[in-house]
Amino acid sequence: MESGVSAGGQAPAPSLGLGLHRFPNGCTPLSHQVAGHKYGKSELGMLQHPDGTVLKQLQPPPRGPREMNFYNMVFGSSCHDHVFLELRKFLPKFLGTWAPTTAPNELYLKLEDVTRRFSKPCIMDVKIGKKSYDPDASAEKIQQQISKYPLMEEIGFLVLGMRVREN
Numbered sequence: 001m002e003s004g005v006s007a008g009g010q011a012p013a014p015s016l017g018l019g020l021h022r023f024p025n026g027c028t029p030l031s032h033q034v035a036g037h038k039y040g041k042s043e044l045g046m047l048q049h050p051d052g053t054v055l056k057q058l059q060p061p062p063r064g065p066r067e068m069n070f071y072n073m074v075f076g077s078s079c080h081d082h083v084f085l086e087l088r089k090f091l092p093k094f095l096g097t098w099a100p101t102t103a104p105n106e107l108y109l110k111l112e113d114v115t116r117r118f119s120k121p122c123i124m125d126v127k128i129g130k131k132s133y134d135p136d137a138s139a140e141k142i143q144q145q146i147s148k149y150p151l152m153e154e155i156g157f158l159v160l161g162m163r164v165r166e167n
Contacts, residue, residue: 024100026050032115035125035161047108052116053095055108062136068097068109120165127158 023029029039030046037057039045047055058064071094074084093112100106115121130153133145152158 054111054113058107122164124162125160
């Protein structure tokens with residue numbers, strides 16, 4: 001696993017007025033994203049790298065570094081924890097990090113596109129668990145998340161988005 005993978009290209013630019021962005025190094029918006037931080041007027045969302053991998057922009061601390069540490073633990077060459085080794089079967093392969101050379105501080109997690117071999121993938125984005133907020137979240141953020149997803153604490157999951165394709 002290579003960390004700090006870098007490739008040339010343009011850094012993403014802010015919105016150009018009509019939801020248009022310049023994407024780094026020939027990347028494009030991830031076409032089959034069904035929820036989360038999606039491409040739009042104010043953000044780039046998840047990207048598809050020209051090599052077929054998925055780029056997920058690292059979030060600000062503490063979430064981004066925590067997520068990167070998780071992937072490094074699970075996919076690290078020194079990982080011998082049987083739970084993490086079993087968990088690998090259910091996660092996209094972590095291929096390190098990537099940053100455009102023109103914006104080296106703009107870090108992305110580089111992940112396997114698990115849908116790549118399908119011509120018409122059916123996709124569902126599910127939050128699993130009873131809480132949708134960070135353990136260090138403010139009381140205001142906790143209340144905002146509870147009101148946004150009122151059934152989550154009761155049923156323990158939430159379907160955020162889904163795309164089903166026929167044939």
